[in-house]
Amino acid sequence: MSAEAWQITWFTIGVATLSTLLILPFGVALAWLLARRDWPGKSIVETLVALPLVIPPVATGLVLLKLLGRRGLLGGWLEKTWGLEIVFTWRGVVIATAVMSFPLLVRTARVAFENVNPRLEQVARTLGSGPWRVFASVTLPLALRGLVAGALLAFARALGEFGATIMVAGYIPGQTATLSLSIYHLVQLGHDGEALGLLAVSVIIAFAAVWGSEWFLRRRTS
C-alpha cells in the first residue's frame, strides 16, 4: 500500500474515532432522556435527531455548509471568537460524520436503555443509591451492550460517510480526503486499481468493526 493510501486510511480511522467520541456523551445522555423522561418538545427533538437518516446526506451537508461557513451563523461566530475554521478542514469532516452518525447512536442507545427494567433502578434507589450511582452501577452496565453496539454502528457510519462530508469539507488530498471521498475521486480519474485497493481497506476496517461488536456482544452474553 502506498504512503498516500496509508495516510488516507489512518485519517479516516482517526476522524471516525474522533466523531464517535464526540457524539458519545451527548448521544448517550439524549438517549437516556428519550427513554426515561417525558418533557415538553420531546417529539420535536426525536424528529430532529432522526432527520439525517431520512433526508439526503448531501442536503444535510448543505445545511451544515450554510451553518458552519464563514458567513454562517455558527461558523462566523467560531471564527471570530476562537479563530476556528470548519469548512474545508478536517474539523468539517469530523462534524459532518458526527451529525450523520448521531441518529444511529441515539436510536440504538435508546433501545438499550428502554430494555433495562425500571424496577431494578427503583429497587437500587430504595437501597440507598442516588440517581447518579444508580445510573453508574445499574443502568449503564445493563445497557452497555447496546451502547457499545450503537457506538460501533456510529463508527462504521462515520467510516463510510460521503454526501455530507463532500459538501462540508470537499476533497482536499492530505487534509480532508477520507476513504470514501478518495475512492470516488480515483474512479472519476479512471484509477480503478487504486480505488479497488482502498475499497479492500474499507471492507477490512468495516469487517473488523462489525466482528468486534459481535464478539463483544457474545462475550457479554455468555
Added chain:
Amino acid sequence: MSVELQGVRLQLARFALAVNATLAGRITGIFGASGSGKTSLLEVIAGLRRPAAGVVRVDGVTLTDAPAKVFFRPERRGVGYVPQDGALFPHLSVRKNLLFGHGEKQIRPTGLNFDHVSEVLEIASLVDRRIETLSGGEKQRVALGRALLAAPRWLLLDEPLAGLDAPLRDRLLPYFVRVRDEFSIPMIYVTHSPDEVMALCDDVLLIEQGRVEYQGPPRKVFVPATGARYELSRGGLVR
C-alpha cells in the same frame, strides 16, 4: 412504630387511590384483587410515586407532604422494598446483590449483618452463584436478604410469593416469619392470598378500587376454607 397515611390521593388509570390509615402492626397485610391499587400504595410509601395529595409519615417523620411539597427521595427514606419478581441485579453475583445497599447507613440494628441474615434466610451457600442460576424461591430469599442488609426501618414486600407454586410458597412462608421474629423490622406485606395474610399478618387493610374497605385483625375477614386454606368471608366482616 407506624406508617401514617393521611388523605393520600393518587390518580390511577381506572380510579383514584384514596387512603387514610395508620399501619402499626408487626406485619400489616395489604390485601386486594389485582389492580386494586395495592402496589401503587406501596410505591407511594417507598417514594417511588408522588401522590397528588396527602401526607406519608413513617415513625413520626414526614416523608411526603404533598401540599407542603415535602418529598424525601427513595434513597433517603430508609425503607426496604422487595418487588414481586425480586428485581435482583442480573449483572451482579448474589454476594454483590446482597451487599448493594449494605454499609450505606450509619446506624445498624444488631443482628443485621451479612452472616446472620445469610443464616436466617439460608442463602450462605448461594453467595457465589450468578443470579440466572437461582430458582424462584432462592431469588426471593436473596431479594429479602438484600433489602434487610440495607438496614431499613420498614420492609415493604410486594407480593413476594406471587408467581410461585403452592408447595414452594408454603416452604418460603416460614422465612418471613423468621425475619419478623429475628430482626424486629416492621413490614407491610402486599398480597392477594388470604393464606399468607393469616400466616403472617397481625393487621390487614382490605383495598378495593383504591379505597380501604376494612382495617383490623385478619381473623375478622378471613374464614377457613377447604384444605387448611382461608378465604375472604362472603358476607364481609365475621362478627
